[in-house]
Amino acid sequence: MTISQNEFSLIEQFFSNIGSSSYSVELAQGDDAAVVDVPRGKQLVMSVDTLINGVHFPEQACAADIAHKSLAVNLSDLAAMGATPAWFLLSITLPKFDEVWLSEFSASLKETSNQYQIKLIGGDTCRGPLSISVQVAGLVDKNCYVSRRGAQLGDLIIVSGQLGNAALGLAHLQQKVSLPVDLIQPCVEALNRPLPRLELSDFLTNYASAAIDLSDGLVGDLRHILDQSQKGAVIRRNALPVNDWIRSHQAYDFALTGGDDFELCFTVPAKYISAIDDWNQRNPKCQLTDVGEITGSGYLLVNNQQTDDLTHWQGYQHFE
């Protein structure tokens, strides 16, 4: 569809000049479509995620957080493929024209897109219940992308960062848990301001046999790798990188089944263990943790006392 004069002004005012990319843009906003050049030797990586008010972010979420998260969850998909961000499209549905809201949304989108070097090249605006749909395009060296398919027997299962913080932040907002003061801010930030782990893209293309981003919880997301690689796994509960509250309350479910962490989970041949140690020494803010191992079949969670079978465990479901 073309854009009406008014929509055109809205896009001019709030959505021009958002983000930057090292990849060139032939034609951006203001036409029926955007035109870009894909450099020789690269493959194009594409993904879309829609965020719905009250489903993917709380009703009271501020415009800045919504903008960041809409882009971040898509960038997280690129990270999981080992891709580098290049361009994105934005489709935004708003109940009404709200200049203050749009200004905050636009400023936050600009900040996040500049930070991760991705440029807005097109999109559309509609009137309706608040939702944001972002389509990202990234690039990867030909045949160097990382899929969910390549996990091999004996591979280590690695996760980035800490797990469970976003789910804990949500539980706090819903007044389901009572957190110590110093944990509130980091947990709520983990929920509203997830960090796409793009710094790991190169590491993944060099060392990972399979990867996925953690949006629905480790158990459910790792299962996708197992299904597509036709393998099993053992997760060691005590190895999970969690905060002190989760560990002391034995509340590992936040890490195992809580959504929205947007950390990466990937498998690495055991011979590359030293590459992981090297990474950890050089990247104190993005620690990698070995939480288990790929097996021939089955899906188990082990801890000191017991072994749980995860085979039929069901993750978060949109259609229940």
Next chain:
Amino acid sequence: MTISQNEFSLIEQFFSNIGSSSYSVELAQGDDAAVVDVPRGKQLVMSVDTLINGVHFPEQACAADIAHKSLAVNLSDLAAMGATPAWFLLSITLPKFDEVWLSEFSASLKETSNQYQIKLIGGDTCRGPLSISVQVAGLVDKNCYVSRRGAQLGDLIIVSGQLGNAALGLAHLQQKVSLPVDLIQPCVEALNRPLPRLELSDFLTNYASAAIDLSDGLVGDLRHILDQSQKGAVIRRNALPVNDWIRSHQAYDFALTGGDDFELCFTVPAKYISAIDDWNQRNPKCQLTDVGEITGSGYLLVNNQQTDDLTHWQGYQHFE
């Protein structure tokens, strides 16, 4: 975001194997992102359009029409750029899981995507108020795309097909007009089943100096070409390709300001007039009509009796 087990089954059941493309796909649904190869010498053309229930299609619209239109309006953008369809992503938000609705939607999407040779390679599903967001990717020979920018003084203004039928169909459904029986079906079909004019892609890249698709009505959409080309125009009202009802009722507003036609409007240097005649002889189902001329400045509608100034006319607006 990754997809939950249940969403995964839904995608498997209804959204696998949709459409075909002559361009290869390295990795489609079932991973964090899709991976494709862009052939050497081609540029990538990308667009997104979201269709909201009750805004872009009537509340009572059937799933098959919604599926067709969601894809067709995006394909229309590719046509206006002179591009060839290659791949698309789909983000679908549904109030509930409805197997009958999804089956109809899926079957229609398959039909339309096969017809226009475009392959579904990814997307996501959410729960929320019904809306459909489609992102299309097309290809065009390097530097051969057609933008809104190139209209030149003296160029002919050409439109494809008949204008105003979709708006007339809507007026009929809203019981605002009383149409003769033989016009009802074609007008309602023009509204619900728009035909993207992809057959014109090559013609545009060969002859057009600028192009746009008609989603908001000729006057508003042509203005985008004029703005971006920094030119004026004269439209001849009596030359507009309209059906007999519009002509006999002098109801030209349906053609001038009615939305949703998804015909193409493009400008062609006058020296190519014979190419247009040739096209019309070979393509009885997609007739091209010369409706006016590009001028240095101003924006006028002329007819036998009078001249109207279109400069400050406002088209359909999403945010009023």
